[in-house]
Amino acid sequence: MKIHLTSVFVDDQEKALRFYTDVLGFEKKHDVPLGGEDRWLTVVSPEHPDGPELLLEPDKHPAVKPYTSALVEDGIPAASFAVDDVQAEFDRLRALGVHFTQEPLTMGPVTTAVLDDTCGNLIQIVHSA
Template sequence: MKVYITSVFVDDQAKALQFYTEVLGFEKKEDVPLGEARWLTVTSPQQPEGPELLLEPDSHPAVRPFKDALVADGIPFASFAVDDVAAEFRRLTDLGVRFTQEPLRMGPVTTAVFDDTCGNLIQLAAQ
């Protein structure tokens, strides 16, 4: 068993696509119209055939209170692996990304947490 698709709930798919591709560096994989929404996925350029991240609309009534509670408690919704958290922190900060946690070493792992502009906190992690 392996991960095929996982989701991040977003408040605006167009804004999310721009942020996840132009700022974070993911590449658009699928973009299929589904009425008012789209089946919209991105992948890592290092793993174009790897797991897909679905930029899923947060329109279900249960999603927004869940997202708001996570953000209020400072809990990241997803975690992305990077080679160097400090370098990625500098790169993203230079692009205007707002971090809620600067790089922090916790044993063998370094993490940082940023706001994805779509209602989520996302963690960067490196060993």
């Protein structure tokens, strides 16, 4: 068994697509209209284009906003992405104007940082030595 698809709820799919591709560096994989404004919109790592997909899922269900708001208020990331160098990625993203709620923090063999994806989520970047 392997992970095929996971998702983050976003308040605006177009804004999320720009952030996840133009800023974070993912590539668009699928963009299928579902009627109205909603789309089946996924991104993938350019290093693993056939790997797990991240669905940028509309946050229209009534349970989503209270859930995502509670996670953000408590500082809990909705997703975690592996990077080769947390400090370098932190510096690159901060130069692009990304807001971090946690600067790089090393805990034993793991370094993390947490950013605001501008679409309603906190995202953790992590490197394990």
